[in-house]
Structure formats: structure tokens, C-alpha cells
Amino acid sequence: MSDVLLRVTNLSKRFGGFVALENVALDVAAGERLGLIGPNGSGKTTLINCISGALLNDEGTIVFEGRDITRLPPYRRARLGVARSFQIPKPFASMTVLENLRVPLEYAARARVERRRVADEAMRVLELVGLKERANEQSAGLTQVDMRKLELARALAAKPRLLISDEAMAGLSGSEVDEVLPILFKLNQSGITIIMIEHIMQAVMRFSQRVVCLDAGRIICEGAPDQIVRDPGVQRAYLGA
Amino acid sequence: MKPAVFWSSLVAALIAGLVFTEVGQNDYYFNAAYVVLQALIMAVAWNILGGFTGYVNFGSAGFFAVGAYTTIALNKAFGLPLPLLIAAAALVCGLIGLGVGYLTLRLKGVYFAIATLAMAIVIETLVNNWAYVGGAKGSYMLTPETHLWFDSYIKMLFMVMLALALASVAVSRALSSSRLGRGLAAIRDDEVAAECSGVPTLRLKLVSTTVMGAMMGVAGAPYPFFVTFVDPVSAFNLFIAVNSIAMPMIGGTAHWSGPVLGALLVGTAQELITVTISSELNVLLVGIMLVLFITLAPQGIVGLARKYLGRRLR
Amino acid sequence: MVSVDLFTNAVVAGLLLGGFYAAVAIGLAITFGQLDIVNIAHPAFVIVGSYIAYIVNTRLGLDPVLAGLLATPFFFIVGALVYRVYYAAFERTGQESLSGLAFFFGVMFIIEVVLILVYGVDYRLVSAVYTVGTLSFGFVDLPLRMLVPFVVSIALTGAIWLYLSRTFMGRAIQAVAQDRLALQLMGADPVRIKQFAFGLGIATAAIAGSLLIIIGPVEPSVGRQYIGRIFAIVVLGGMGSIQGMFIAALILGIVESLVTTFVGPSWAPAVAFGVLLLTLGLRPSGLFGRQ
Numbered sequence: 001m002s003d004v005l006l007r008v009t010n011l012s013k014r015f016g017g018f019v020a021l022e023n024v025a026l027d028v029a030a031g032e033r034l035g036l037i038g039p040n041g042s043g044k045t046t047l048i049n050c051i052s053g054a055l056l057n058d059e060g061t062i063v064f065e066g067r068d069i070t071r072l073p074p075y076r077r078a079r080l081g082v083a084r085s086f087q088i089p090k091p092f093a094s095m096t097v098l099e100n101l102r103v104p105l106e107y108a109a110r111a112r113v114e115r116r117r118v119a120d121e122a123m124r125v126l127e128l129v130g131l132k133e134r135a136n137e138q139s140a141g142l143t144q145v146d147m148r149k150l151e152l153a154r155a156l157a158a159k160p161r162l163l164i165s166d167e168a169m170a171g172l173s174g175s176e177v178d179e180v181l182p183i184l185f186k187l188n189q190s191g192i193t194i195i196m197i198e199h200i201m202q203a204v205m206r207f208s209q210r211v212v213c214l215d216a217g218r219i220i221c222e223g224a225p226d227q228i229v230r231d232p233g234v235q236r237a238y239l240g241a
Numbered sequence: 242m243k244p245a246v247f248w249s250s251l252v253a254a255l256i257a258g259l260v261f262t263e264v265g266q267n268d269y270y271f272n273a274a275y276v277v278l279q280a281l282i283m284a285v286a287w288n289i290l291g292g293f294t295g296y297v298n299f300g301s302a303g304f305f306a307v308g309a310y311t312t313i314a315l316n317k318a319f320g321l322p323l324p325l326l327i328a329a330a331a332l333v334c335g336l337i338g339l340g341v342g343y344l345t346l347r348l349k350g351v352y353f354a355i356a357t358l359a360m361a362i363v364i365e366t367l368v369n370n371w372a373y374v375g376g377a378k379g380s381y382m383l384t385p386e387t388h389l390w391f392d393s394y395i396k397m398l399f400m401v402m403l404a405l406a407l408a409s410v411a412v413s414r415a416l417s418s419s420r421l422g423r424g425l426a427a428i429r430d431d432e433v434a435a436e437c438s439g440v441p442t443l444r445l446k447l448v449s450t451t452v453m454g455a456m457m458g459v460a461g462a463p464y465p466f467f468v469t470f471v472d473p474v475s476a477f478n479l480f481i482a483v484n485s486i487a488m489p490m491i492g493g494t495a496h497w498s499g500p501v502l503g504a505l506l507v508g509t510a511q512e513l514i515t516v517t518i519s520s521e522l523n524v525l526l527v528g529i530m531l532v533l534f535i536t537l538a539p540q541g542i543v544g545l546a547r548k549y550l551g552r553r554l555r
Numbered sequence: 556m557v558s559v560d561l562f563t564n565a566v567v568a569g570l571l572l573g574g575f576y577a578a579v580a581i582g583l584a585i586t587f588g589q590l591d592i593v594n595i596a597h598p599a600f601v602i603v604g605s606y607i608a609y610i611v612n613t614r615l616g617l618d619p620v621l622a623g624l625l626a627t628p629f630f631f632i633v634g635a636l637v638y639r640v641y642y643a644a645f646e647r648t649g650q651e652s653l654s655g656l657a658f659f660f661g662v663m664f665i666i667e668v669v670l671i672l673v674y675g676v677d678y679r680l681v682s683a684v685y686t687v688g689t690l691s692f693g694f695v696d697l698p699l700r701m702l703v704p705f706v707v708s709i710a711l712t713g714a715i716w717l718y719l720s721r722t723f724m725g726r727a728i729q730a731v732a733q734d735r736l737a738l739q740l741m742g743a744d745p746v747r748i749k750q751f752a753f754g755l756g757i758a759t760a761a762i763a764g765s766l767l768i769i770i771g772p773v774e775p776s777v778g779r780q781y782i783g784r785i786f787a788i789v790v791l792g793g794m795g796s797i798q799g800m801f802i803a804a805l806i807l808g809i810v811e812s813l814v815t816t817f818v819g820p821s822w823a824p825a826v827a828f829g830v831l832l833l834t835l836g837l838r839p840s841g842l843f844g845r846q
Contacts, residue, residue: 094429525672
């Protein structure tokens with residue numbers, strides 16, 4: 001049984017009267033590939049916003065590598081090794097692709113990367129995601145697929161132990177998914193724990209070792225991909241009663 | 242721009258200034274140059290928070306005036322020499338920048354902008370009611386006797402401003418090409434993504450407002466000696482705020498050279514118009530140019546130059 | 556010991572003043588409160604309204620409030636045009652924050668300078684039946700030049716509130732900031748709705764301007780004092796709430812009046828901004844704001 005990298009306990013988040021997350025408990029093992037699924041509005045993005053620190057949860061704790069990060073601001077969590085990519089890519093539009101990576105390398109990964117190695121590291125990451133040729137292009141002019149790759153690259157440049165990929169492949173064609181998915185596999189092989197949120201079922205099933213399903217702010221099912229797919233609760237959540 | 246080119250340009254400018262003070266006869270030119278240099282420092286300072294970090298400050302006049310009034314107050318109380326007055330102004334205004342930032346930077350950029358306007362007016366009201374520095378009636382400053390080896394006091398003031406202006410440009414350039422500057426640019430481009438990339442956004446924004454405040458205070462510190470009569474209406478003049486926004490926007494906010502270019506062009510044009518036509522028209526022109534540039538060419542002259550020349554200034 | 560007379564009169568004056576402030580703030584309540592457009596130039600438009608009322612009143616002898624009402628269609632058109640420019644330059648490209656603010660700042664500045672160039676810095680007044688005279692109830696004085704604007708302001712606020720909550724267009728305006736997509740699905744064009752709303756906001760400036768010059772003399776830089784007031788009012792009241800705005804206006808009026816009476820008039824400008832800073836620091840969503 002490998003170590004628990006991330007332990008979420010009793011997590012609840014409310015927006016006014018609306019309960020976005022209720023009593024969510026989740027353990028993520030080091031090196032694991034976890035899929036997080038659920039219909040729209042089930043709270044997936046809220047959950048990862050709470051884990052990454054963009055939102056503060058109302059109740060519950062988040063423990064990362066044995067350290068309680070529940071009240072830490074997002075930048076501190078990034079420094080500790082929690083990285084996330086955004087559903088709608090948010091590149092640093094005034095910068096080139098390479099310069100985009102300098103930011104996480106110089107800030108989140110500061111303790112893990114030497115100053116004079118930053119440019120090399122950035123190129124290494126770009127090569128990993130297949131953006132090496134675009135290093136000096138303006139990030140604002142990239143294609144959709146390349147923007148998604150840049151998102152992942154930027155999260156990767158933070159040298160994370162945990163990477164949360166928020167619908168990195170949403171809206172991509174089959175062949176484009178086939179470009180991005182192997183990148184995630186490679187990252188996992190290099191030791192990064194990955195939580196993947198996706199609607200593209202075939203991607204989630206191929207990628208995940210374990211899948212957790214959320215509905216209306218609660219976890220309704222958890223298990224191996226083929227189990228989840230057959231679970232009546234999951235089917236109800238997606239297809240309606 | 243390579244460091245060698247930059248620093249030799251600075252030194253050359255300094256030497257040129259010195260030569261000018263030896264050769265120049267007409268005090269008017271030094272007066273005009275002082276005004277342009279003052280505007281330059283304000284524009285460079287504004288751009289650190291506005292262009293580099295993406296937060297609009299409408300209260301530039303507030304920082305400037307506090308710099309001026311710090312001089313008035315300390316000069317009246319202790320009769321300190323100019324360098325100490327400048328340092329004191331930098332300290333006081335830096336702290337105000339830090340304070341205002343701390344109170345409002347956690348809110349959206351819009352609220353920050355309004356809060357800066359609020360700060361300027363609140364401070365103006367306080368100064369209006371502070372009899373020690375003259376309140377609403379204003380305060381007179383006697384021109385000191387000493388002007389070192391220069392022929393006249395204004396020549397010395399000009400050199401002081403030149404040195405301060407060059408220093409501010411150097412600071413701005415160092416900031417923009419540093420790790421700190423890259424963090425600020427990330428905040429400007431996408432604050433949430435910056436935070437998730439490990440950038441301590443609040444801390445960096447506070448650094449930005451503090452540096453901006455201090456620099457604006459420095460621009461205002463010698464002002465009482467320049468005009469000899471200071472009152473809240475002139476010190477807190479909205480035109481100072483408009484200029485500090487218009488010049489960087491016209492020159493270009495993304496690069497440290499933008500505000501410099503904007504200040505030199507617009508400042509010189511303003512002097513010409515004020516002298517040849519009228520000062521009201523000058524003021525109107527700045528407003529119109531600001532609006533035109535914002536709507537049609539938001540990247541400013543530097544941005545346009547980059548686009549059409551394809552070169553990248555570094 | 557504070558005299559009851561003085562205190563009561565200060566409060567009453569504050570109420571009347573606050574009611575008037577609502578007329579100035581309501582334009583911003585629409586453009587900023589509903590549309591999230593930081594129209595810092597709104598008070599400048601109000602001053603233009605004052606000058607128009609002044610011209611019509613001195614040249615044609617018309618009642619200032621009437622003059623203001625007559626000017627509203629022109630202000631509406633100007634507002635729609637300004638929005639067009641704003642939209643084309645900023646909203647479409649997503650540049651709202653930095654440049655949009657500076658744009659309105661520039662517009663405000665231009666308006667003020669043009670007024671100075673044309674009319675100079677002298678104070679201008681209007682004269683009407685009610686610019687002199689006071690109603691008295693015991694020791695409470697109600698100057699007519701404050702009472703009439705107060706009444707008109709209530710009518711204006713009420714009319715706008717009814718419009719926004721009862722008509723289709725009004726509700727579309729309320730919806731546009733919150734849910735563009737739903738609006739588009741309903742077949743309404745968000746841009747035209749925003750244009751209409753912005754025009755409406757500027758149109759109120761015509762009336763507010765005429766009220767302003769009834770209350771007191773006006774010169775071009777008077778508008779600046781109102782920037783802080785109207786933002787304080789809209790923020791304190793809560794974005795999107797007309798009722799909240801009105802109550803906040805009354806509160807601000809009373810606080811300002813009390814400060815002016817008991818501390819000193821030279822402190823009045825700081826009150827609004829002080830209120831604003833406090834609200835932003837303690838409860839940014841205001842009294843009745845949406846989340």
C-alpha cells in the first residue's frame with residue numbers, strides 16, 4: 001500500500017445557500033492516476049479549486065504530504081507541489097511560450113530548480129509536451145491544442161508532486177486527445193501523481209487506475225474504471241432517473 | 242537594450258545635463274526641463290503599478306503632494322537639506338503606498354482604482370485642514386542660499402531632477418527584467434494563473450505600490466523649492482494624475498521605455514503649446530490624446546513600433 | 556451639549572441632500588451597478604446637465620427641472636454613442652480593466668476642460684420660484700431649493716426602479732450582467748441592451764444636473780466631488796440594488812450633513828471616500844448587493 005499523498009477529509013463548501021460540496025472525503029495515493037468524473041455542476045471544479053487553494057473550504061481539512069494545507073494561499077500550495085491546469089487555458093498572453101514557463105519555474109519550483117538551469121528546464125518541459133518548436137512564439141496566438149499543452153507545461157514547470165488536470169482535453173478531437181493523453185501518462189511515469197477531471201469517458205477510462213464519481217457535491221461511487229461505468233448510481237447521475 | 246548601451250546612455254545624459262548647466266544662459270529652459278523631468282518620474286512610477294502589474298492608480302497627485310508637503314513640514318520643523326528631504330518623502334510615500342495597497346489590493350482592480358482616487362482626496366482634505374503646512378491658504382518656501390557650484394538655484398534643481406529621473410528609469414528597468422518583474426507581468430496577464438504558478442500576488446502587488454508611492458514622493462519632494470508657493474489646489478492637481486496616466490499610455494505601458502518616451506514627447510509638446518497658445522488648450526490636448534491612444538493604440542508608441550519594426554527591445 | 560434643533564436640522568438637511576445624491580448616483584447604479592462599467596465620468600455628464608439647465612434657464616426662462624427633462628433624449632443618445640466607442644475599444648477585446656477606466660478618466664477630464672474653456676471657472680446659478688424660500692415646521696427648516704430636488708429625485712429613482720423590475724427591457728438589463736448566454740438564447744442582443752442601459756444612465760445625468768444647479772451654484776470642477784459620493788453610494792448600497800442605492804444615498808447625506816455641521820465643512824469631501832473605503836474594507840458586497 002503506497003503512501004497517501006493527499007488526504008481530503010470532511011470537505012464542505014457553500015456559496016450562500018447553495019451547497020457545492022458536502023462532506024467530501026478523498027485519499028490519493030502517491031503515484032496514482034485518479035479520475036474524477038461527474039455531471040456538470042456536481043462540484044468537480046469546486047473541489048479542485050479547494051484543493052489548489054483558489055477557494056477556501058468552509059469545513060474539513062486538506063492534508064498534503066502530511067502537512068495541513070487547508071488555510072494556505074494558492075501560491076504556497078504551488079510551492080509545496082500542488083499544481084493545476086485550467087479548464088479554459090489562461091496563458092500569460094504578453095509572454096512567449098518559453099517565458100510562460102519561467103514564471104512557475106522561478107516561483108513555484110524555486111526551491112527545486114537552480115537559477116541558472118531555469119531556461120534549460122523550460123526547454124525540457126516544452127520538449128516533453130511537444131511544444132519545443134514554439135518556444136519563442138507569442139502564447140496568445142497558439143492553437144487550441146497547443147494552448148492545452150501549454151497549460152499542462154506550465155503546471156509541469158512548477159515541478160509538482162500532484163498535478164490536477166481540469167478537463168485538459170475538453171473539446172479536442174480524437175486525434176488531439178491522442179496527442180495529449182500520452183503526455184499525462186509520461187508525467188505519471190516520472191513520478192507525478194495525477195488527478196484527471198474529464199468528460200471524455202474513453203480518456204478517463206484509459207488513463208485512470210481508480211475513478212471517483214461526484215454528484216451534487218457528494219461522492220457517490222469509487223472504484224476501478226470498469227466498475228464505475230457499470231454502477232447504477234453513476235448511470236443515474238449522468239443520464240437522469 | 243543591452244546593459245552597456247543603457248548605462249552609457251545614462252552617463253551621457255548626466256554629462257549632457259552638466260554641460261547644459263555650464264553653457265545655458267536662459268533660466269526658462271531649466272524651468273521647462275524641470276517640469277518635463279518631474280512628469281517623467283511620475284510616469285515611470287505610475288507604470289510600475291499600471292503597466293507592469295496592471296493596476297490603475299488615479300491618485301498619483303496624492304503621492305506627489307505628500308512628497309511636497311513632507312518637504313514643507315520637515316523643512317519648517319528641522320530645516321533639513323534637500324537629499325534628506327527627498328529620502329524622507331520616499332519613506333513616507335512608500336509607506337502610504339504600502340498602506341493603501343494593503344487595504345485595497347485584495348479587491349478587484351476596479352475597486353483599487355477608485356480607492357486610489359479616494360486616498361488622494363482624503364489626504365487632500367487632511368492637508369487642507371492642517372494649519373502647520375498652511376492649510377488651504379498654502380505655504381511659501383524661501384529659496385535657499387546655497388546652490389553649490391551652479392550659477393543659479395534652478396540649475397541645481399534641474400541637475401537634482403535629472404539625477405532622480407535617471408535613477409528612476411534605472412530602477413524601473415531593473416525591476417522589469419528581474420524575477421520580480423516577471424512575477425508582476427504574470428499578475429498583469431492573469432492573476433489567478435500567476436497565483437497558482439507560485440507567485441505571491443499580494444506581496445508583489447504591495448512591493449509595486451510601495452515602489453510607485455516612494456518614487457512619486459521623490460518627484461514631489463523638490464517641488465516646493467521649485468514653485469516657492471504650494472497650496473493644496475496646485476499640489477493635488479488632477480492634471481498631475483492625468484499626465485501620469487496619459488504619458489505611459491501614449492508611450493507604451495508594457496516596456497520600461499514607454500513612459501520615458503511618453504513623458505519626453507508629451508511633456509515637451511505641452512511646454513510648447515503652453516508657451517505658444519495657451520495652458521488650457523494644452524490640458525485639453527492631453528485629455529484628448531489620452532482617450533485617442535487608449536481607444537486606438539492601447540499598446541502606445543513603443544507597442545506600435547514593436548509591431549511594425551518587428552524588433553524586440555530588451 | 557448638542558442642541559436638538561441643530562441636530563434635527565442637520566439630519567433633515569442630510570436626508571434632503573441624500574435624496575438628491577440618489578439622483579446623481581442612479582446613473583452609476585445602472586452603468587456600474589448593473590453593467591459593471593466603471594463610468595467615472597458620470598459626474599462630468601451631470602455637470603454638463605447643469606450647464607444646459609443654466610443656459611436654457613437664463614436664455615429662455617424655462618424652469619430648470621423642465622430643461623433637464625427636455626435634455627434627456629439628447630443625453631440618452633450621447634450615452635449610447637459613448638457606449639458604442641467603449642464597447643468597440645474595450646469590451647469586445649476584453650481589455651476592460653485598465654484601459655476602460657483610463658478611458659472614462661480621459662473623457663471626464665476632457666468634459667471638464669471644455670467647460671472651463673467655454674464657460675470659465677465662474678459659478679453659475681439658475682433662478683426659479685423655488686430657489687429661494689423655506690418651508691418651516693417648528694424648528695425644522697426645509698429649504699425649497701433642497702426640497703424640490705429631493706422630491707424629483709424620489710420620483711426619478713422610483714421610475715427607474717419600476718422600469719428595471721417591471722418591464723421586459725428593464726429585466727433584460729438586470730440580467731445582462733449576470734447571464735449573457737441566457738439572454739442570447741432568449742433572442743435578445745446583449746450589446747444593444749447594454750447600449751440602451753448606458754444611454755439610460757447618462758440620460759439621468761440630464762435631470763440630476765438640473766437638480767444640482769438648483770441646490771447650489773455650479774462650476775466645472777464641482778463634478779469631482781461627486782465621484783467619491785456616487786461610488787460610495789453604489790458600493791454601500793450594493794451592486795445591482797436600486798433600493799439599496801437609495802438608502803445608501805440617504806445614509807451618506809446624513810453623515811455628510813452631520814460632519815459638516817459638527818466638525819466642519821472642509822471635512823465634507825473626505826466623508827464619502829471614507830465611507831467608500833470602509834465599505835470596501837469591511838463589507839464589499841454592500842448592504843443589499845448581489846454576491
